[in-house]
Amino acid sequence: MLEHFKKHIDVSLPFLKGKRLLLACSGGVDSVVLAHLCTKMGLNVTLAHCNFGLRGEESDGDETFVKNLGKALGVEVWSKSFNTKDYLSKNKGSVQMAARDLRYHWFKELLESHNLDYILTAHHADDSLETFLINLSRGTGIDGLSGIPEQNDSIVRPLLAFSREDIVNYANKHGITWREDSSNQHSKYLRNKIRLEIVPKLKQLHPTFLENYRLTQGHLGQTKVLVQNHIDEIRSGLFKREGDIYKINIEKLEKLNPIEPYLYELFHNYGFTEWNDVKDLLNAMSGKEVVSKTHRLLKDRDVLILSEIKEQIAERFLVFEDAKNISTPISLQFEQVETVEKSDANVIFLDKEKLNFPLQLRKWEKGDYFYPFGMLGKKKLSKYFKDEKFDMISKEKQWLMCSNDQIVWVVGKRADERFKVDSSTQQIVKVTLIS
Incomplete structure (x- = not known):
């Protein structure tokens, strides 16, 4: 696996070489193996561990394990404890989403304060398949069906080319120890239910199911590029920038057919998800608007005006x-x-x-x-x-x-x-x- 990993970095992620990398390490087998592979390859990594305090002594044991792993590998370790329950009481959402928000906010703070270049996470092919099935069960477009991307801005996932079986086999072969998160065995969480009950049955139905999924994912990724190129061309003709706003001609927008997927592709990056509201805006009176968390879409006579929502200042x-x-x-x-x-x-x-x-x-x-x-x-x-x-x-x-x-x-x-x-x-x- 080490040689395969080296080749994967050389071919697909060569920009990681010579960069300062922050490796998110929970203590589980995936992130521990990624830490071993990166250090053996000579990549410049620092480990970052989040203690969410949700499993008492078990959480503290994970933190101690990662600190010892850093000493064994000769790399620096940063760790931080979070009051996750307090965060949940002040913010809506699930425990998983709260942990995700806290984790990535801290990681990005570390990137800025320590002049680091990229965040490495240990997501692998099975994780991507689980994400695909979750999105499929909820209803999604091509973005959701494409699984987990190998890179999102500063976040890079070098293990997506490997299966969970590849990772565990490598750890066992080289005597690498890791921590097991007991919450991963609870089927009350959707991802765990898919991992523990659904994916094994799919693999029983077809032994090469995961490999076939990865092949399909590749095809979807290529289709996504074609769609994005087309949408970029449409957007460049429709979205006319004037200062810090965009004006979109409604008559030209209405000529797109079928209009619903065009509206999705043109506006979802700005946070708009209620497509009936956006579609209804085309025939609304001037002054009507829809808003997302980050942007505002306003009907003004024969155009839509797209603007970023900025902090209000005194009048x-x-x-x-x-x-x-x-x-x-x-x-x-x-x-x-x-x-x-x-x-x-x-x-x-x-x-x-x-x-x-x-x-x-x-x-x-x-x-x-x-x-x-x-x-x-x-x-x-x-x-x-x-x-x-x-x-x-x-x-x-x-x-x-x-x-x-x-x-x-x-x-x-x-x-x-x-x-x-x-x-x-x-x-x-x-x-x-x-x-």
Whole structure:
């Protein structure tokens, strides 16, 4: 197996050589064998062990075992204890999901704080088959049927080319000891039930079932690449980037047939899973939206606007008379000058005596109006936005500079006539938007 492992790294994962690797080690046979193989091959690994405290003395024994393994192999070991039950009381989900969240959050912290390159996990071919069956039982697309990927960003799984039988045989042949997790024998967990009851029967039906699955997985992986290439081409034609948002033409989107799988492939990476809601949005009134945990999809006339959900900031900020430069919520520079110079949309000149400090920076509100510079009379801000063809996201992002709640400047767009410099002006304030 060692020679097969070396060849696999050389052919499929050569980028691991010479890198600093964090190896997730539970103390079970899979991760212990991976640690042995990596050190024998000369890969630069550090072991990381999570003690979730769910099995009392058994959990502590696993931690001690991994620390001793690190000493025997001559590699560093980092371990951390977690209050998993407390985490579960504050967050919804299963014990397995809680442990996964805690584990990978810590691993990624280690990567950043210790300048490491990749996380190695000991998932193998049987794990991938179990994941395939779990996803199949719940209903899934091609992503779920493709099993566990060999690499997800910084997470690499070098043992996916090997079966659980290969790993156990290698450990027994070389006198390698490991720890058994008693919870792996509990059939109340879906994965364990599949591992202990279903997979053995499938292998009895066909002795080469696992190998046939791996062959099928390879075919599915190739099909997935073809689908992704097609979707990338469709997305590049549909998703038009404007600043930090994407606009998607609804008429062109509706021409895709069948539309449901296209919607899935185009939007699932942004966290959207309720496909009927996304589909219904195409014929909804402007202003309707659907949201995922990370993104927002908004109907605005003939387009959908895709934007990332960002942390909300305070709606009003004060600008005091002595301010020179501010950076929150936007970057502005204030100067007292002698004369009015040539300006553009990002620069305005104001009569200081017409201003009441502190000024305010805020977003627009229903009923807002101003007196556009160079025009007679007032205009509702909503009408100004419509005339200037602001989409709904742009309106929500637009900042206003106000004096006593009167709009002085639609920042970066249009100044107000009431605060302009005239022949009676004694003090001139120049305000510059720093983009």
